[in-house]
Amino acid sequence: HKFQYNGQLVKAKDLVDFCEGVHTIPFIREQLYNVLMENYDVMTVNNMVCETLHPDNILVQIASSPEFSIATKLELFNEYESLLLSN
Numbered sequence: 001h002k003f004q005y006n007g008q009l010v011k012a013k014d015l016v017d018f019c020e021g022v023h024t025i026p027f028i029r030e031q032l033y034n035v036l037m038e039n040y041d042v043m044t045v046n047n048m049v050c051e052t053l054h055p056d057n058i059l060v061q062i063a064s065s066p067e068f069s070i071a072t073k074l075e076l077f078n079e080y081e082s083l084l085l086s087n
Contacts, residue, residue, distance in 0.1 A: 004042070004049035027085070036060050 002009040005018065015022045034053040035043060041052050053060055062068060062076050 002051045009042070009051055034059065036063055 001012050003012055003015065004010075005015060010018070013024065016024060036059075037052045038055065040054045042049050043052060044050075059077070059080065062073055062080075065073075068076065
């Protein structure tokens, strides 16, 4: 995800290099939320401007597809998450 820093959208992981006190934390399988919108946009969360999930993202395409059942969507999301965690 990207956050606004000095007027520019910057990848969150890159803020570690620019901002004192910003650091990475291990993913401990907490529930995360993504905002899916028809158009890519920004929103304010906890007083920070951040991006929404881009419509071209594979997760958006799966979630919005009428071709997949809810069960299939959950299976695909879990498979995607497994792939991310294995890297």
